[in-house]
Amino acid sequence: MTDSRGFRQDVYDAVVVGGGHNGLVAAAYLARAGRSVLVLERLGHTGGAAVSTRPFPGVEARLSRYSYLVSLLPSKIVRDLGLSFAVRKRGISSYTPAERDGRPTGLLVGGGEARTRESFRRLTGSDREYERWRAFYGTTAEVAAKVFPTLTEPLPSREELRARVGDEAAWRMLFEEPLGRTIEDRFDDDLVRGVVLTDGLIGTFADAHDPTLLQNRCFLYHVIGGGTGDWDVPVGGMGAFTDALAAAARGAGAEIATGHEAVRIDTDGTGRAEVAFRTAAGEGSVAARTVLVGASPRALAELLGETPPEPAPEGAQLKINMLLRRLPRLRDTSVDPREAFAGTFHIAEGYAALARAHAEAAAGELPSAPPSEIYCHSLTDPSVLGPELAARGHQTLTLFGLHAPARLFERDNTEAREVLLTATLAQLDAHLAEPLTDCLAMDDDGRPCIEAKTPLDLERDLRLPGGHIFHRDLSWPYAEEAGGTGRWGVETAHRNVLLCGAGAVRGGGVSGIPGHNAAMAALGR
Structure with a gap:
């Protein structure tokens, strides 16, 4: 039976604020455990930043508009929730074009060990850089296999995680020394150095030698995903994942109310809270024993009427979505465009070029040679294209600057x-x-199929604070010595209010980990 607001309960066991992927994971776990759950989502649909949309009028192409690939999602969550969702491996890891001695060339990683070795040899003139590459990523793979499983366990201490890694050289390399020093000690080639560094800069504005090790934290999360560091393509687009989550939550009994924006949380700090919301029809409130918030820590503070944490988050990326009539031809004729764009296509990401771009941006100037990387979803998973577009050879491109x-x-x-x-x-x-513009498809209005989103656009569209895709700077995957992170890294100063968004400890990326951990914290009580 529903009340005048349309909700079934007078007091819910849990109200989840935000219907992004983490909020949906939390809701599904709690509902499957027999708890009464209500999800309040501001937008008219669930999914948050993990959605598929048709951004170009009249064009049947569903792009993963904001988040693109999957690495950090534990298979445990997919199994536990019985999700009808799959990912596909990319046959090529990356391609980075370059010019050497006045001729176009590039570095292709993937397609088998022999082919990758030959690409390194052609670029650098010997096998030495490849052997260093293989040794370096062999080490990160060993760390990944040990660290990744801990992300869905109670939060370890620094020393507990260090013992789990069990390799002091690897620990020092990843957790204690600036990534720039590690890269410069191990690699000589500027292009190879840059390709390694990029994983420390995705959504993170930092120099390779930043003493806060922000770049190391970002790098760590990018190489431990799934215990392998692989970045996979979500079949059907990112929206297929969040649609599956919403179905799992509803199927377990959770209620999902879209078009309901939470505006205030009042809590007694222990066992009861009131969540005020507004809709197009007016205002209301709902009671809960526990509130799980999928918004940012800054938004959580505002909901509670508290002072937001400092410093304010700041995103650092340009996102570009495109639909092409065909893939462009490359100056480097040694590689097929269908292979070059099948992995991560790096642009202006040599080591020195990345340092120049950071210095220019830090000085308040737009980078003169903006670094970026491109993903082509449709080469691995053409299901995001309508049958006619696929038959005509159209391809999607998404660029992350x-x-x-x-x-x-x-x-x-x-x-x-x-x-x-x-x-x-x-x-x-x-x-x-x-020119790439010669390859762009046109929408029904005769305009090129390309759109760009700045951090300010993401803040406006998705309420990401400062456009920060991780909600705030990434944390280490262990309890900081200063304390206050709780058993699961999701706890707040209020016993019955938990953070289940990307800003939780071990948050960031499309992972569902904060949602899982917040649900475990709630069930543990």
Whole structure:
């Protein structure tokens, strides 16, 4: 039976604020455990940043609009929740175009060990850099196999995780020394160094030698996913994952109310809270024994009427979505575009180029040679395209630009977006045998199928604070000595209010881990 608000309960065991993927994971676990659960979602749909949309009018192409690939999602969550969801491996890990001695070339990683070795040899003139690469990533793979399983366990202490890793050299390399030193000690080639560094910069504005080791934290999460570090393609797009989560939550008995924006949380700190919300029809409130918040720590503080944590988060990326009539031809004719774009296509990401771009952005200037990387979902999973588009050879491209902090867009977001978009595409065109614009599809209005999103756009569209895709700077996957993180890394100062979003300890990325851990914390009580 429902009340006048349409909800079935007077007091819910749990109210989840936010219907993004983490909130849905938490809701599904709690409902499967027999708890009464209500999810309040501000938007008219679930999924948050992990959605598939048709951004181009009249064009049947569903793009993973904000988040693209899956690495950190534990298979345990997929099994536990019985999700109808799958990922596909990419046959090529990455391709990085370059020019050496006046000729186009590049580094292809993937397609088998022999082929990768030959690509390193062709680029650097010997096998030495490849052997160092293999040794380095052999070490990170060993660390990944030991650390990744801990992400869905109670939060270990630093010393407990260190003992789990069991390799002092690896621990020092990843957890104690700046990533820049590690890279410079192990690799000589500027391009190889840059490719390694990029995993420390995704959504993170940091220098390779940043003494806070922010770049190390980002790098760690990018190489431990799944215990292998592989970044896989979600079949059907990212929206297929969150649709499966919503179905699992509803199937277990959770209620999901879209178009309901939580505006305040009042709690007695122990066993009862009131969540006030507003809808297009008016305002209301609902009671809960526990509240799980999938929004950022900053938004949580505002909901509680508390002072937001400092410093304010700042995103640092440009996101570009495209639909092409065909893949462009490359200046490097030794590689097929279908292979080059099948993995991560790095642009302007040499080690020195990344340092210059960071220095320019830190000085308040848009990078003159913006670094970025491109993913082609449709090469691995053509199901995101309508049958006619797929038959005609269309392909999706999504680009993630680095070193583009929100501060650069504050004076004039529209102008800065256009300037950076133009400069980013120019860096790509430098490695193509034809302009990318010649390959763009057109929408029903006759406009090119391309859109760009700055950090300020993400803040407006998704309420990401400062456009930060991780909600705040990533944390180490262990309890900090200062304390206050709780048994699961999701606890707050209020016993019955938990953080289940990306800003939790061990949050960030499309993982579901904060949602799982918040549910475990709630069930443990």
